[in-house]
Amino acid sequence: MTGLGSIIQPRPAEAGASLAQVLQQRRTRLARRFAYPILLWSGQPVSRNFPANVYPFRASSHFLYFAGQALPQAAVYLEQEQLTLFMDEPDAGAALWHGPSPSRAEIAAQLGAVAAYPLAELKHRVVGAVTLPGSSALGQWWDVSLSSEAMSPALVEALVDLRLTHDKAALSQIRTAASVSVQAHRAGMAATPQAATEAVVRAAMEQVIIAHNMTCAYNSIVTTHGEVLHNEQYHHPLHSGDLLLADVGAEAPTGWASDITRTWPVSGRFSPAQRAVYEIVLAAHDACIAAAKPGVEYRDLHMLACRTLAAGLVDVGLLKGDPDDLVAQDVHALFFPHGVGHLLGLDVHDMEDLGDVAGYAPGRSRSDRFGLCFLRLDRPLVPDMVVTIEPGFYQVPGILNPARQSGQYDDAVAWDKLPQFASVRGIRIEDDVLITATGCEVLTAPLPTHTEAVEACMQGD
Amino acid sequence: MTGLGSIIQPRPAEAGASLAQVLQQRRTRLARRFAYPILLWSGQPVSRNFPANVYPFRASSHFLYFAGQALPQAAVYLEQEQLTLFMDEPDAGAALWHGPSPSRAEIAAQLGAVAAYPLAELKHRVVGAVTLPGSSALGQWWDVSLSSEAMSPALVEALVDLRLTHDKAALSQIRTAASVSVQAHRAGMAATPQAATEAVVRAAMEQVIIAHNMTCAYNSIVTTHGEVLHNEQYHHPLHSGDLLLADVGAEAPTGWASDITRTWPVSGRFSPAQRAVYEIVLAAHDACIAAAKPGVEYRDLHMLACRTLAAGLVDVGLLKGDPDDLVAQDVHALFFPHGVGHLLGLDVHDMEDLGDVAGYAPGRSRSDRFGLCFLRLDRPLVPDMVVTIEPGFYQVPGILNPARQSGQYDDAVAWDKLPQFASVRGIRIEDDVLITATGCEVLTAPLPTHTEAVEACMQGD
Numbered sequence: 001m002t003g004l005g006s007i008i009q010p011r012p013a014e015a016g017a018s019l020a021q022v023l024q025q026r027r028t029r030l031a032r033r034f035a036y037p038i039l040l041w042s043g044q045p046v047s048r049n050f051p052a053n054v055y056p057f058r059a060s061s062h063f064l065y066f067a068g069q070a071l072p073q074a075a076v077y078l079e080q081e082q083l084t085l086f087m088d089e090p091d092a093g094a095a096l097w098h099g100p101s102p103s104r105a106e107i108a109a110q111l112g113a114v115a116a117y118p119l120a121e122l123k124h125r126v127v128g129a130v131t132l133p134g135s136s137a138l139g140q141w142w143d144v145s146l147s148s149e150a151m152s153p154a155l156v157e158a159l160v161d162l163r164l165t166h167d168k169a170a171l172s173q174i175r176t177a178a179s180v181s182v183q184a185h186r187a188g189m190a191a192t193p194q195a196a197t198e199a200v201v202r203a204a205m206e207q208v209i210i211a212h213n214m215t216c217a218y219n220s221i222v223t224t225h226g227e228v229l230h231n232e233q234y235h236h237p238l239h240s241g242d243l244l245l246a247d248v249g250a251e252a253p254t255g256w257a258s259d260i261t262r263t264w265p266v267s268g269r270f271s272p273a274q275r276a277v278y279e280i281v282l283a284a285h286d287a288c289i290a291a292a293k294p295g296v297e298y299r300d301l302h303m304l305a306c307r308t309l310a311a312g313l314v315d316v317g318l319l320k321g322d323p324d325d326l327v328a329q330d331v332h333a334l335f336f337p338h339g340v341g342h343l344l345g346l347d348v349h350d351m352e353d354l355g356d357v358a359g360y361a362p363g364r365s366r367s368d369r370f371g372l373c374f375l376r377l378d379r380p381l382v383p384d385m386v387v388t389i390e391p392g393f394y395q396v397p398g399i400l401n402p403a404r405q406s407g408q409y410d411d412a413v414a415w416d417k418l419p420q421f422a423s424v425r426g427i428r429i430e431d432d433v434l435i436t437a438t439g440c441e442v443l444t445a446p447l448p449t450h451t452e453a454v455e456a457c458m459q460g461d
Numbered sequence: 462m463t464g465l466g467s468i469i470q471p472r473p474a475e476a477g478a479s480l481a482q483v484l485q486q487r488r489t490r491l492a493r494r495f496a497y498p499i500l501l502w503s504g505q506p507v508s509r510n511f512p513a514n515v516y517p518f519r520a521s522s523h524f525l526y527f528a529g530q531a532l533p534q535a536a537v538y539l540e541q542e543q544l545t546l547f548m549d550e551p552d553a554g555a556a557l558w559h560g561p562s563p564s565r566a567e568i569a570a571q572l573g574a575v576a577a578y579p580l581a582e583l584k585h586r587v588v589g590a591v592t593l594p595g596s597s598a599l600g601q602w603w604d605v606s607l608s609s610e611a612m613s614p615a616l617v618e619a620l621v622d623l624r625l626t627h628d629k630a631a632l633s634q635i636r637t638a639a640s641v642s643v644q645a646h647r648a649g650m651a652a653t654p655q656a657a658t659e660a661v662v663r664a665a666m667e668q669v670i671i672a673h674n675m676t677c678a679y680n681s682i683v684t685t686h687g688e689v690l691h692n693e694q695y696h697h698p699l700h701s702g703d704l705l706l707a708d709v710g711a712e713a714p715t716g717w718a719s720d721i722t723r724t725w726p727v728s729g730r731f732s733p734a735q736r737a738v739y740e741i742v743l744a745a746h747d748a749c750i751a752a753a754k755p756g757v758e759y760r761d762l763h764m765l766a767c768r769t770l771a772a773g774l775v776d777v778g779l780l781k782g783d784p785d786d787l788v789a790q791d792v793h794a795l796f797f798p799h800g801v802g803h804l805l806g807l808d809v810h811d812m813e814d815l816g817d818v819a820g821y822a823p824g825r826s827r828s829d830r831f832g833l834c835f836l837r838l839d840r841p842l843v844p845d846m847v848v849t850i851e852p853g854f855y856q857v858p859g860i861l862n863p864a865r866q867s868g869q870y871d872d873a874v875a876w877d878k879l880p881q882f883a884s885v886r887g888i889r890i891e892d893d894v895l896i897t898a899t900g901c902e903v904l905t906a907p908l909p910t911h912t913e914a915v916e917a918c919m920q921g922d
Contacts, residue, residue, distance in 0.1 A: 207668035
C-alpha cells in the first residue's frame with residue numbers, strides 16, 4: 001500500500017445513451033407515484049481502521065436506482081422527470097493519484113442530467129425537497145430540515161411501489177449477477193473434495209465473483225454447521241460425513257444482487273439420511289416454484305413450503321400426525337424457523353433499509369407466530385418481481401433442546417428418530433425467481449438442485 | 462441469505478493461556494509509560510446497504526492490541542496492569558442464530574481479565590478514564606466527557622511508543638500474514654499468463670488469502686496502470702506488453718497486517734526497457750534493506766532510495782546531471798512521488814488513525830518539499846520495529862506533463878528519451894522489513910524480487 005490518501009473511483013458506467021434512457025424511464029414511472037421534488041444521497045466511503053483505509057464503497061440503493069453509478073459523495077435531485085446531479089469534481093490531487101476519471105459534466109451526460117453542480121450549490125438550489133432517512137452525512141452540504149416533508153412516508157411508499165418490480169435493465173443486471181453466482185457455486189462444489197476447510201471452499205467460490213469484477217452481495221456463509229443460520233466462521237475442517245451449506249451471491253458493479261444457497265456432501269455422495277431430508281427440502285422448493293405466479297400470495301408459498309416439509313418429515317418418521325395440523329401448531333418451524341424467502345433487487349433483502357414497508361403490503365404486519373414471525377415478504381406476487389425461494393431443514397440445538405424438554409411436542413415429534421439424522425445439521429436450497437406474466441422463471445436454474453446432478457458437479461461435470 | 466439479523470462472531474482466540482500472558486506483558490509495558498486508567502472501545506459492525514447487511518467487522522487496532530480478539534461492541538478498561546472486560550452476553554436470539562459462542566466469563570478468562578461486566582455497568586464502574594478519539598459509539602454506554610483527560614495527547618504518545626516495536630506474539634502474527642501474502646503473490650504470478658483481465662489475477666491472489674481464513678489488510682491494487690498509485694479498478698484487459706503491478710497484503714484474524722507489492726510482465730518476460738527500469742527500482746529496494754539497522758534514520762533510507770533511483774535513471778539516460786544534485790532539486794520525485802514506506806503492525810499504515818504522531822518522532826513534522834511531503838515515517842529505526850521498503854518508478858501524466866510544459870526540468874530530464882520507456886507506466890517493489898538487533902530481516906523474502914526469479918514464478922516454479 002503506498003503512502004497516499006485513498007478515495008474510491010466511480011465504477012464504469014453502463015453505455016451512456018442507454019443508461020440515460022433507463023434512468024429517464026425510472027423517473028417517468030416515479031412521477032406517476034410522487035410529485036414532490038426528491039433529493040437522494042449516495043453515501044460516502046466508510047473507514048475500516050484508519051481514514052485512508054476504507055471498506056469498498058457501496059452507494060445507497062435508492063441512489064443507484066436513479067443514478068446507475070456508484071458515485072461517492074453525490075446527490076441526485078429529481079424534480080418531476082428531470083435529474084440534476086450534485087457532486088464535486090475530483091480535486092487535482094485525486095486526479096493525480098487516482099488516475100483520469102470522467103468530469104462531473106461527463107457523468108451528468110451519461111445520466112441524462114439537465115444540469116450538474118458542485119455540492120456547495122445544494123443549499124442554494126435545493127429547497128423543500130423530500131429525502132430519505134440515513135442521509136445524515138448530506139447535512140454537511142444541505143440542511144435536511146429545509147424540508148418539512150423530510151423522511152416522508154409517501155416517498156417511501158412511492159419508492160417501494162416503483163422498485164417492487166424490475167425493468168429490463170435491472171433484470172439484465174440481476175441475470176448477470178445470478179449467472180456469476182451459479183459459476184461460483186459450481187466452483188465450490190468442484191473444489192470441495194480436495195478442500196481441507198470451509199475457508200478453502202469459500203475462497204474457490206469468491207474467486208469466481210472477484211474474477212468477474214463483482215463483489216459479494218452479502219457476507220458468504222460456507223459451513224458444515226448449516227444449523228447455525230448466520231454462520232460467518234470458515235475455520236472448520238471438512239469431514240467426509242458432513243454436509244456443506246453455501247449461501248453465496250454476487251453483486252454486479254451497478255449494485256444489483258443475486259442470492260443462492262446449495263447444500264452438498266463433503267464426500268461427494270449424500271448418505272441415505274442426508275438424501276432423504278434433502279429430497280424433502282427440494283420438494284418444498286419445487287412446490288413453491290411450481291406455484292409461483294402473479295396473484296399468488298407469497299405468504300401462501302411459505303405455507304406451502306411448510307406443509308410440504310411437514311408431510312415429508314411425517315413420511316420419514318420424524319414428525320407424527322397430519323401435516324396440516326402440524327403446520328397449524330408451528331411444529332414444522334422447529335426444523336424450519338425462517339421465512340421461505342424475500343425480495344431481491346439492488347439489496348439482497350431488497351429495500352430492507354425501509355423496514356417492513358417493502359416486504360409487507362399496506363395494512364399487513366408481522367405475525368407473532370413462531371412459524372411466521374420471520375417471514376420477510378407478505379405480498380401478492382406480480383410480474384417482474386424477483387423473490388428468493390429458500391426452504392430449509394435445520395437441527396438448531398437452541399430450538400430443539402428446549403422444545404424437547406418442554407414435552408410440548410412429544411405427540412408431534414419422534415424425538416427418538418433424531419439420532420438417525422444426526423449428520424443432517426442444516427440443509428437449504430435457494431434460488432432467485434422472476435415472476436413472469438403467467439408463472440415464473442428461475443434465474444438461477446442452471447445450477448442443479450437434484451442430488452445426482454449436485455454429485456456430478458462435485459466431480460467437475 | 463436467510464431472513465434474520467446478522468452480527469459478527471468473535472474470531473477464534475489465540476490459545477488462552479498464552480494470549481493472557483501476552484496481554485499481561487503489554488499492560489506491564491504500558492504501565493511504564495502511562496499511569497492513568499484507560500478505556501478502549503472495539504467498535505461495532507458498519508452497515509453496507511441495510512442494517513442486517515454489514516461489512517466484515519474490523520475492531521479498533523488499539524483494542525486488538527490489548528484484547529487480542531475482534532469482539533464487537535466491547536471495551537477494555539486498563540487500570541495499571543489489570544484488565545476489566547465490558548461486553549454484553551450474546552442475547553438468546555443471537556445464540557440461536559449465530560451458534561454457540563463463548564460467554565463473557567470465558568472470554569474474560571482467555572484475556573486474563575480480573576473482572577467482566579455488561580456494558581450497562583460502564584457508567585457506574587468507570588469514572589475518569591482516558592480514551593481515544595473516534596469512540597463516539599461508546600457514548601451510548603459511557604459518558605466520554607466524564608474524563609477531563611479524554612483524548613489525551615499523553616495517552617496517544619504512550620500507545621505509539623508501545624506499539625512502535627513488536628513483541629514476539631505480534632511478530633508471529635505478522636510473519637503468518639506475510640507468509641500468506643507471499644503465497645498470494647506467487648498465485649498471482651502463476652495465474653497471469655492465462656488471465657484475460659486484472660480482475661482474474663486479483664481473484665487468484667485473494668483466493669489464497671480467503672482460503673487461509675484471512676482478509677485483505679487493504680483494498681488490493683492489481684493493475685496494468687501502475688502509474689495510477691491508488692488504482693482500485695480491475696477491469697482492464699491484460700496486454701502482452703504490459704507490466705502488472707500488484708499491491709496485495711493479508712491480515713490475520715487477530716488484525717496483524719502484511720503489505721507486499723511486486724511488478725511483473727504480463728507476457729512472462731520483461732522487455733529490455735522494463736528490465737532496465739525494474740533493475741533500478743530493485744537497486745533502490747536492495748540498498749535500503751542493506752542499510753536498514755537500528756539507529757539509522759528512516760528518512761535517510763528514503764533519501765538513499767531517491768539517490769539510487771536518480772543514479773540509475775542517469776545511467777539509462779532518462780535523467781541528466783549529478784544524482785545528488787538531482788535529488789536536492791526533487792527531480793527524482795517526478796518519477797517517485799511517494800515515500801519509501803511506512804510503519805506496519807495492526808494497521809497496514811500502523812497507527813495512522815492518530816495522524817502523524819506515530820510516523821514522526823516528537824518535534825518532527827512533514828516537509829513541504831515535493832520529494833519529501835509524502836514521507837509517512839521519519840524516525841530512527843529501533844529493534845523490533847517493522848517497516849515497509851517500497852521504492853517505485855511511475856510515469857504519472859498529471860506530474861510529468863506540467864513539469865515538461867514548465868520547462869523547469871529541461872536540464873535534468875531527457876524528455877526525448879521517455880518514449881523508449883512508454884511500456885513502463887509503473888513499477889513498485891515492496892517488502893516488509895523487521896529491524897533486528899544488528900540489521901534487519903525481510904519477512905517477505907521468500908517472494909523473489911529478481912527479474913529471472915519473477916519470470917520463473919510465472920511459469921509456476
